Amino acid sequence: MSLTTTASPEAPASAPAKTREIGIIMNGVSGRMGYRQHLVRSILAIRDEGGIELSDGTRVTVRPLLVGRSETKLAELAERHGIADYTTDLDAALADPQWEIYADFLVTKARATALRKAIAAGKTIYTEKPTAESLEESLELARLAREAGVKTGVVHDKLYLPGLQKLKRLIDSGFFGRILSVRGEFGYWVFEGDWQPAQRPSWNYRTEDGGGIIVDMFPHWNYVLENLFGTVESVYAQAAVHIPDRWDEHGERYVATAEDAAYGIFELEGGAIAQINSSWTVRVNRDELVEFHVDGTLGSAVVGLFGAKIQHRNATPKPVWNPDLADDHDYAADWAGVPTNEVFQNGFRQQWEEFLESYVLGTDYAFDLLAGARGVQLAEAGLASSREGRKIELTPLAEG
Numbered sequence: 001m002s003l004t005t006t007a008s009p010e011a012p013a014s015a016p017a018k019t020r021e022i023g024i025i026m027n028g029v030s031g032r033m034g035y036r037q038h039l040v041r042s043i044l045a046i047r048d049e050g051g052i053e054l055s056d057g058t059r060v061t062v063r064p065l066l067v068g069r070s071e072t073k074l075a076e077l078a079e080r081h082g083i084a085d086y087t088t089d090l091d092a093a094l095a096d097p098q099w100e101i102y103a104d105f106l107v108t109k110a111r112a113t114a115l116r117k118a119i120a121a122g123k124t125i126y127t128e129k130p131t132a133e134s135l136e137e138s139l140e141l142a143r144l145a146r147e148a149g150v151k152t153g154v155v156h157d158k159l160y161l162p163g164l165q166k167l168k169r170l171i172d173s174g175f176f177g178r179i180l181s182v183r184g185e186f187g188y189w190v191f192e193g194d195w196q197p198a199q200r201p202s203w204n205y206r207t208e209d210g211g212g213i214i215v216d217m218f219p220h221w222n223y224v225l226e227n228l229f230g231t232v233e234s235v236y237a238q239a240a241v242h243i244p245d246r247w248d249e250h251g252e253r254y255v256a257t258a259e260d261a262a263y264g265i266f267e268l269e270g271g272a273i274a275q276i277n278s279s280w281t282v283r284v285n286r287d288e289l290v291e292f293h294v295d296g297t298l299g300s301a302v303v304g305l306f307g308a309k310i311q312h313r314n315a316t317p318k319p320v321w322n323p324d325l326a327d328d329h330d331y332a333a334d335w336a337g338v339p340t341n342e343v344f345q346n347g348f349r350q351q352w353e354e355f356l357e358s359y360v361l362g363t364d365y366a367f368d369l370l371a372g373a374r375g376v377q378l379a380e381a382g383l384a385s386s387r388e389g390r391k392i393e394l395t396p397l398a399e400g
């Protein structure tokens with residue numbers, strides 16, 4: 001940590017602005033999420049714009065330390081982006097007080113071990129989801145962090161999607177009346193890897209390597225549902241390995257042991273029902289790769305990554321079911337677009353900025369390891385539901 005005082009050119013001499021540089025250990029930056037979303041679009045974007053200004057006037061700048069297993073890859077990344085610091089020695093990085101935050105983008109399987117070490121070293125934690133492979137382990141991490149007094153943050157990126165921010169605005173305005181149901185469709189076709197390379201890593205399709213769409217997506221659905229519609233009280237899920245044979249990054253055939261699709265029903269606090277399909281084996285026939293259709297007593301909405309459209313009670317057509325007559329009503333034309341009205345920046349970056357602000361100002365941060373554990377709880381319950389063929393009730397979590 002360095003705390004310096006500099007006078008900004010515009011500020012009067014009597015009101016110097018504080019500048020605070022935060023050193024961030026970034027572990028797993030060679031991966032898809034670590035590189036694109038966290039390093040390039042978040043931390044380097046913040047660095048290249050000279051940091052962020054907090055509500056109290058403090059300017060926070062960021063200094064990344066790249067950590068990984070391959071020195072060659074790290075050196076290449078550091079060179080490409082003008083980054084001074086990189087190392088393959090995580091323990092040494094954790095022992096060095098100039099790095100205040102430990103950020104984790106490793107494969108899920110490697111996460112808990114690294115987080116345990118970082119918590120023991122007293123670092124502030126910022127991590128991808130899922131926070132661990134089991135509920136027990138995710139709760140243990142939340143407890144260890146609380147006992148060590150370290151602040152934690154878990155990626156909740158979907159909440160920052162422009163489409164979901166518009167949805168939040170609709171909910172807050174009272175547009176829906178009482179929300180009845182949410183239908184979510186997430187997915188796209190992930191190639192098997194034989195005649196076209198797969199566009200996701202092969203570990204995603206092997207349970208033994210931490211894969212599976214439930215472990216991947218249910219943590220997202222948990223925070224989306226609990227922050228927009230109500231806490232998830234129960235889940236019924238059906239998992240499926242639709243495509244058992246896939247080909248990995250080296251063109252080698254392997255057996256997919258993890259589900260590539262999950263069909264879930266979630267009962268929410270307050271009575272709304274959510275039904276969300278998650279699939280890497282669906283060909284897209286929607287406007288966007290994820291879409292939520294929300295029906296309320298006063299109005300309905302369909303939102304995606306960016307778009308949002310609404311239909312008010314007063315503009316709802318009155319269809320009559322008659323399979324003998326072709327229906328020439330244009331149902332799509334009954335929907336009105338929701339304007340953007342504000343500038344939405346990359347969601348990962350937005351959350352990083354909020355986390356940094358909360359860290360520096362010492363305010364409460366809701367998206368912590370306990371929130372992350374609730375996501376793991378939903379994934380674990382979803383898998384159990386599918387295995388046992390029954391609905392699973394979720395009990396509210398405490399760190400224990």
Ligand SMILES: NC(=O)c1ccc[n+]([C@@H]2O[C@H](COP(=O)([O-])OP(=O)(O)OC[C@H]3O[C@@H](n4cnc5c(N)ncnc54)[C@H](O)[C@@H]3O)[C@@H](O)[C@H]2O)c1
Pocket residue numbers: 027028029030031032033034068069105106107108110128129130155157201216
């Ligand atoms: N928030 C999101 O929308 C989102 C999307 C995709 C993935 N994720 C999560 O991000 C994490 C990374 O996923 P990804 O798709 O970037 O994977 P990836 O395979 O592209 O990257 C994984 C990283 O972990 C490193 N790694 C692999 N095995 C390791 C080991 N045994 N020890 C230490 N490091 C190891 C790799 O070198 C690489 O840097 C996962 O936990 C995943 O669930 C989040």
